[in-house]
Amino acid sequence: xxxxxxxxxNILIAAFRRNEDAVSFLSKKNFNFVxxxxxxxxxxxxCKTVEKRKEMExxxxxxxxxxxxxx
Numbered sequence: 134x135x136x137x138x139x140x141x142x143n144i145l146i147a148a149f150r151r152n153e154d155a156v157s158f159l160s161k162k163n164f165n166f167v168x169x170x171x172x173x174x175x176x177x178x179x180c181k182t183v184e185k186r187k188e189m190e191x192x193x194x195x196x197x198x199x200x201x202x203x204x
Contacts, residue, residue: 137165139199143176149192166192170201 140159145168147155159166173193179184 136163137197139167139169140172140196142172145172145176146179153162166196167199168196169199173198 144155144158148159176193177186178188180189
């Protein structure tokens with residue numbers, strides 16, 4: 134994937150908390166942002182309610198997924 138950036142949970146959490154730098158970075162259109170399965174797990178682990186989990190599911194639909202593999 135050309136111009137792909139693998140995002141860590143910390144940048145996404147910062148954006149969820151309305152950190153201006155994180156939001157600005159994620160709004161760049163010249164990159165394809167990818168989230169690993171591990172990052173997805175970390176984000177879901179932080180969801181303390183069913184509503185937050187559903188909200189997270191909707192947000193993550195916008196990012197490509199990089200599966201965890203042995204290779």
